[in-house]
Amino acid sequence: MSTEVTDHVLPTTEFQSEVKREVKAELEAVLDPCSCMSEHPISIVELGLVDDIEWDESSGTVTVHLLLTSQRCTYFLDIDDEICERVGELSAVSDVEVHQVTSGEIWTADRMAEDERHARRQRFEQRIEEAGITPYAERSE
């Protein structure tokens, strides 16, 4: 079992294990279903949903730990299916497990990749500016 410990997996996360690098590349292609409804789909890695990747070389098993934005996310099964399909096609991998983290840890926007978080905020602020909206907090000052 790999002993590499990650806080959570982001696009900038680097793994020594080649298999983990391959798994991460596949996960970067899995898009968050909610974001797909917007004009700016982002991957589950960019969104900070991937809490950890485990690789058990002896059994060929990859376990992907996901911390969902909401524990009630009904799209977990869709994400699960796509992860299993993509990661399962890697030559070194014989089994894929997707585990929903229910430790009590909470997803917040801080977990998003910094570039993505800034880009998203810039789009929001641009939209606000184009709409000519002054924040309430500034209006009342």
Place this chain on the structure above:
Amino acid sequence: MLENGELVVDAVSHCFNHADDNHLHPHAQRWDDETYELGEQLMPEEYVFPEEIFYRNHQPEELERLLFLESQIDYSVYHSLPLDDYFKDGYVSREKGFELRERNPNRMGMIVDINPLEDDAVEQVEYYAKKKDVDGIKLYPSRYQNGRDLSMQLNEDTVRPVLEKAADLDVGTVGIHKFIPFATAPVKYFRIDDVEEAALAFPELNFEVIHAGFSFLEETVFAMASHDNVYANIENTAHMACSRPKKFARSLGEMLYWAGPDRIVFSSGATALHPQPPIDAIWDFEMPEDLRAGEDYPEVTQADKEKILGKNKLRLMGKDPEQVKKDIQGDKWDQKIQELKEKGEYPAPPWSTYEEATDEASKERVKFV
């Protein structure tokens, strides 16, 4: 009532029916269980329901004791739910709501569910507005019918006549479930874009977007900042104040910064959740210094909290707080509250006012949990 004498007004309460014989669809069981799990995740441990209390057909007399004896809520607005694709009685029946209001005319309001797909949906709006004097209508963004998920967005032709009738009759509030996807419905139905369009088309209606702050936060505050008739109804989100304070702080901070304190209404979501923990948590809430400094989120003042916990909803309903206080002073609940206060037992301990379920379906349900 808050310790300073200001009213606590609950913008959403429900009498859920979690009994087995209410299930109509395979997802009904999952819905029950996920609602239970939501409570486990959002509430302090001492408030999590015993299973024999949760898994039952909750009755009006149970909800009224829960609201008025186990919490500081003075006035509550019952929302019936239109989930009759999944549950025989819609999950939260209209009948129980009207019974509650009849039992507590000075303490309960009523928002009635409408299914726009029903042939007489427009006539129903007229009936409930004129004959039943409801405080608003409740819509869901999706229906499940004949094995398919159907979109019920506020800007669609099916829904528009319902909104037109509600506007004509000055119904006041349209409650629209958003942000928490359910069953197999596509997530796009839970975005808020359609609310903006409807808010623009019907300025005489107020749109309470239910579960605001739970997800799509930036889209929500944009809609609130753009349209004066879009309100954040923080059902479930309010409970994050006690269990997910950082996430709650960000949601509240964005709403206050962009739209201000007048556009946020508290909801307990009882009986799905216990009503008291979020009242305590919001009253004690302080915006973390790092979010104030880093995000420019304003300090949450006592005046803001009074608005969120009561004054905003009363204003939306056209009610004078002082009149409401007079109306409930000395009523049966006020008398019971005074008795509990004298014993130092107010609010009553969590779920202590519930008794053993009496109906057979609830008893059967409990056997298997």
